[in-house]
Amino acid sequence: MNTFSIGHIRPPFHANSLLLRVTENCTWNKCNFCTLYKEGTFHTRKIDDIKKDIDTVVDYRDMIISHINNGFVNQKDIYIEYTALSTDAERECYSMVFNWITADNMKSVFLQDANTMALLPEKTAEIISYLCKKLPEISLVAIYGRADTLSKITPSQYDMLKKSGLTMIHSGFESGCDDVLKLLNKGTTSEQQIKAGKMIKKAGITFNAFYMNGSGGRSLSEKNAIETAEVMNKINPDYIRIRTFVVKPNTVMWHMSKDGRFDECTDIEKVKELFLMIQNLKNCDGYIISDHIINLLPFVEGHIKDKDKIEKYIENFLEMPRLSQKRYQIARRVFFGGDYENITRFTNTTESKIDEILSHFTNESDFEDFIRSCLRRYI
Ligand code: SF4
Known part of the structure; x- marks a missing residue:
């Protein structure tokens, strides 16, 4: 065969x-x-x-x-x-x-x-x-499609692609902030993203833009959130898909992180950045979705025009006592536990395993290292 x-x-x-x-x-x-x-x-x-x-x-x-x-x-x-x-x-x-x-x-x-x-x-x-x-x-x-490639395609070519049967384009924007794009060596610019996104939407092709919260590290976190939201506001993508940033071993950023040129955000700081990005979304009527296990909060999902509910969901998590957040982080990162809102419904066995893992960490930095090591398992 x-x-x-x-x-x-x-x-x-x-x-x-x-x-x-x-x-x-x-x-x-x-x-x-x-x-x-x-x-x-x-x-x-x-x-x-x-x-x-x-x-x-x-x-x-x-x-x-x-x-x-x-x-x-x-x-x-x-x-x-x-x-x-x-x-x-x-x-x-x-x-x-x-x-x-x-x-x-x-x-x-x-x-x-x-x-x-x-x-x-x-x-x-x-x-x-x-x-x-x-x-x-x-x-x-x-x-x-990468934003640089997509930006070079003409409106009539998009129309032709749409007519042929192309219905959806995914693009890993990662960030809408040019400083972050440079740091990532993405080889694309926010201008290309906006040009491409607008043409694709105009052609009636569903457009998915991926955002990596945390990709600029601590120093660019706020800028990353605000400028990414600005790009999204100009395009109004059909879907914003969240991919929490993690430094992977043996990448350039891994070495940058080791020699102090990149200061990776914590798991919680990445959620804060995502929250800020969503707060800055305006005039978008698409959908935002956390559709990857790498994201800490699985239910950041819904129509952007109803984003109050999504913001409340994130805010409630950020306001939880640190110990509860940690327990949930372990549940999600180690046992693939559902959502923080279910944290009170874990079985006794899961509870004791979480306690056992938590007992190994006396400070935040060791705990964060552990969480990062869990995250590196994902593609
Ligand atoms: S993230 Fe990897 S696969 Fe995607 S454009 Fe960059 S190098 Fe290519």
């Missing part, structure tokens, strides 16, 4: 989407905080190879849906078919398509990798048109 190419990285939002690799790795690959795509240099895949991959997806889809009748999945036949496949790559493709059919109802596709919008828009449109023709069930086609 043929296989199709699958990359390793996708936004959590696309956990059940079909992943289709259109480009490989990252065009920039120089962000000071990033650990991804270090295995190779950026290149685009041949259009004919991508079309062959789409045809292969269709073959897997047809095989799998032959075992589904009126929503009933014949697990036994699926299992027999899956185990009869001869290679791991075939099984990986089969699992992905099965998951896409059963968990996503074949609605969405994510075109990998990190900056696929770097492909000539005409080529991207050709791929998407082919994809939508072969898999007409699809209603959401999403892609990643």
Whole structure:
């Protein structure tokens, strides 16, 4: 059985989407905080190879849906078919398509990798048109793009992409503050972000902007919050997605942190920065969402025009006694515990484990080091 190419990285939002690799790795690959795509240099895949991959997806889809009748999945036949496949790559493709059919109802596709919008828009449109023709069930086609790349695409090219079937663009802004972008060596500017975001919105393509609270460290934290909010206010993205910043080992920022050139905010300071950013959002009618386990508060989520509720939720956490905050931090970071509002409903076993962990720390600095070590496990 043929296989199709699958990359390793996708936004959590696309956990059940079909992943289709259109480009490989990252065009920039120089962000000071990033650990991804270090295995190779950026290149685009041949259009004919991508079309062959789409045809292969269709073959897997047809095989799998032959075992589904009126929503009933014949697990036994699926299992027999899956185990009869001869290679791991075939099984990986089969699992992905099965998951896409059963968990996503074949609605969405994510075109990998990190900056696929770097492909000539005409080529991207050709791929998407082919994809939508072969898999007409699809209603959401999403892609990643860096702000510098996105800002160079013209309004008419965005219109063409929209017509071809592109419905969503994700962009890792990280920050809207130029000082922070420089510190991160992001290779983009707030001007590019605003230009790109406005064009994408105008073309009617859903726009997701990612914000990394804490990415400027302590010294730039306030500026980061205020200037990021200014950028968001000018664009009015459909979604602001929160990705709390963490210094990862062996990155440039790791070394900057070790030799004192970067002063990482604490877990709580990062929440304070997020709070300030949200307080400064004005005239945005999109949605803000904390959709990654790396964020301390999972329910920072809702329509920005109703942000009072979100602000209250954060404020209540910030006003909690420090000991309660710490207990919740351990629950969230060690046991993946739900939310601080559930802290009184932990089982006795969880309570005693939290107490046991807490007893190891006599000062805030050791506690913070421990929390950071927990956070480094995440992508
Ligand atoms: S653009 Fe994204 S993938 Fe590329 S180096 Fe920066 S953070 Fe990493």
